Amino acid sequence: MIDQRLHVLRVLVELGTLTEVARRLGYTPSAVSHQLRSLSKDLGMPVVEQRGRGLVITRAGQLLLERSQELFTRWEEIRGELDGLGTGTRRRQLRLCGFSTAAATLLPPTAQRLAQRYPDSRVTIIEAEPEECFDLLLAEQADIAVVVATDPLPPRSDARFEQSALFSDRLDLLVPADHRLATRSAASLSEAAEEAWILDRPGSPYHRLVRTACAAAGFLPEKAHQSREWETGAALVSAGLGVALIPRLARLPEGFDVARVPLRGDPVPSRKILTGIRSGSAGQPLIAEALEVLAEVSAEVARREI
Amino acid sequence: MIDQRLHVLRVLVELGTLTEVARRLGYTPSAVSHQLRSLSKDLGMPVVEQRGRGLVITRAGQLLLERSQELFTRWEEIRGELDGLGTGTRRRQLRLCGFSTAAATLLPPTAQRLAQRYPDSRVTIIEAEPEECFDLLLAEQADIAVVVATDPLPPRSDARFEQSALFSDRLDLLVPADHRLATRSAASLSEAAEEAWILDRPGSPYHRLVRTACAAAGFLPEKAHQSREWETGAALVSAGLGVALIPRLARLPEGFDVARVPLRGDPVPSRKILTGIRSGSAGQPLIAEALEVLAEVSAEVARREI
DNA sequence: CACAATTGTGCAAAAATATTGCATGATCGA
DNA sequence: TCGATCATGCAATATTTTTGCACAATTGTG
Structure with a gap:
């Protein structure tokens, strides 16, 4: 209900490049380019300008977007009220x-x-x-x-x-089945301070999460290996190469010689x-x-x- | 920037019939009909329904319009902020x-x-x-x-x-040039209470206005003649057929034997x-x-x- | 420093949408 | 009952949007 071109501009700011917008929105770059131009023309002022090989939103475009956020929000609300009316077909997708x-x-x-x-x-x-x-x-x-x-x-x-x-998705300590903590019904994270750790790649969100949790428990995990998938991590742990932190929500395939040890603490390590x-x-x-x-x-x- | 069809619905409510909307907006009735249908389809509920040979807005349509008024208002405001930015071409029409x-x-x-x-x-x-x-x-x-x-x-x-x-457009008393009040620099409306009055047609806004002014001065004007245009009224007054009230803003053609007498009072008669x-x-x-x-x-x- | 990759633009052609023109059915008032 | 008014439906038409390239500019890489 709000002009499609405003929406395009919004996505452009989010994604950065016109090409990316086209990809995401299922248009060709030409179409997006044309829409932005047409918007600028209607407003009587450019909403974007070329900077290097990319596009940069103008001051006017920024103001437009800031102010029209309320339009988007209000429309969603109206849409909801309308659906709540019960008459007719509500949104079904x-x-x-x-x-x-x-x-x-x-x-x-x-x-x-x-x-x-x-x-x-x-x-x-x-x-x-x-x-x-x-x-x-x-x-x-x-x-x-x-x-x-x-x-x-x-x-x-x-x-x-x-x-x-x-x-809150609690984090469990994943240890080899024959680990000294493997049979414990619960452990404190600090008990694993001296272990070799299997972490996600540095810079990744989960890497940060684990480091933060360890820091809260008073230590820095010694990184032995890197794994991106839970499955890889479990395989490494199973092979006795270290321990890992794994969210309880993450299910592991059968057949690994590992044990999940619930963690206690205040706050309980979790994501x-x-x-x-x-x-x-x-x-x-x-x-x-x-x-x-x-x-x-x-x-x-x-x-x-x- | 707000969906054109919402605008059409808004004008429909104002004007009452689809045909009238088409006339005003410069479309054919078919186009308007199609727009309303398309709006209903997108919302998943009808915004208008046929009642007799006319259209009546549905509950959903009413809600839609009430709520989306804010969208129209906000957009006008945004438009203003954008123009105020000075960059680019502001509205020039x-x-x-x-x-x-x-x-x-x-x-x-x-x-x-x-x-x-x-x-x-x-x-x-x-x-x-x-x-x-x-x-x-x-x-x-x-x-x-x-x-x-x-x-x-x-x-x-x-x-x-x-x-x-x-x-506030003050009302003057229009009298024949040879009237007893013609040379007065000011008069009170009640001094003309006994005159024959030339009024607009009953039910017209100006008719009501004059009656209200007279009522405030404590009398009911005796209606002698009806005129719609100032010029006609002036001609009647000029012919000695009565007196009239005429807004100061209204200019009269030359050549009538009439005098405008400013009125005093509290409040001063005016529109x-x-x-x-x-x-x-x-x-x-x-x-x-x-x-x-x-x-x-x-x-x-x-x-x-x- | 040349080269390949990436980004946006422009324009004619194609596709999708919106609009018209006219025929039709329904309703109202005289 | 008849004529006037109103909305709708559909095929034809006009308009707008989108695509498909070819092209120019920029970046950064080897």
Whole structure:
């Protein structure tokens, strides 16, 4: 309902290059270029200008975007009120996106339950990197994002989104099956201070998360190996090459000689899972319902996994 | 920037019939019909329904319009901020509309002065009935309306418009040149209580205005004749058939044997002239400037005419 | 320092949308 | 009952948007 070209400009600022916008929005670069020009023409002032081989938003474009954020938000709200009216067909399509673990653990039961309650709704799951999740929200290719709080995300105050805590995913210590801590029903993170550690790649969000958790427990983990996937990490641990921290939500394949040891501490080492939506869209019945179901599912999963 | 179809719906509510909307907006009825249908389809619920041979807005449509009024307002404000930025071409077209007297007296000097200050601006004057003026604002075919307060206007609280008092147009008593009051420098309205009165047609805004003024002076005017145009009224008065009340702003052709007698009283009999703009548009430099110039011109005219 | 990769633009052609013209059905008022 | 008014539907048409290249500018790499 808000001019499509404003939306394009918004995504441009998010993604940086016109080509990327075209890719994401399913247009050709020419089309995006033309839209921006046409917007500039209508406003009587350029909204972007060429800088090097890229585009840079002008002061006017920035002002336009800042001010029109409210338009986007209000429209989502109106959309919700309209749907809430009950008359006619409410939105029936819902697209959930989340990082891999969420997409595997939280999202399928949510989709299933929603499909039961609203047989005519079509729930889609999109697996995407946490950063990309917000791009997807903005590009209106997803309606709800489930992400890990530690990632480089838009700040909570970003007016384009509403973020809220979903639940806290506790971290377990993953040790070889014959490790001295393997049979313990719980351990403190500091007990593993002297171990060789298997971490994610330096600079990655999970790497930072683990280092932060260790720092809180009073030590710096000695990095022995790097792994990106839980499975690789488990294999390394299984081979006796070190220990690792693994979120409880992450399921491991069978057949590794490893033990998960729950951690205690205050606060308990954990990663925070958030939901994100476009500002204003919380009023749309299907989205509101989905957020509730997500919370239910999260609570159940958390209970089951303890 | 706000969806064109929302605008069409808005004008439909104002004008009542689809055909009228088409006429006003310069479309064919088919096009308007199609737009409304397409809007309904996108929202998943009908915004209008057929009732008799006309269209009636649905509950959903009403809600939509109420809520989206803020979108229209905000957009006008943003538009103004953008223009105020100075970069690029600001709005250069300005359309003033007003009822006949205003269009003849106030608007031309305003247009002239604006054209001097902003040589690249194109100022257009549209003469229209006061009621129609607001339709023109809504249909974005005029930017500023100058109307008489007494007419059946949208209430001051109508969120679609911002109205503000421009000035007070004093009413003079028009009497034959040989009338006992003709040479008086001022008179009280009650002194004409026993005269035969020349009024506008019953039910017309000006008829009501005059009756109200007389009522405030403590009498009911005895209606002798009816005239719609000032010129006709002056001719009747000139012929000795009665007296009339005429706004000072209204210029009369030469050659009538009549005298204008200023009225005193508390309050002085007068009609209030208002300006109206679309909500939010006050921030647009050209509109703001035009409102100022209008006030200047009004003040000068008022001073000159006293 | 040349070269390959990447980025945005421009323009004619193609595709998608919006609009018209006219025929039709429904309703209202005389 | 008839004529006037109103909205709709559909095929034809006009308009707008999008694509498909070819091209120019910039970056950074080997």
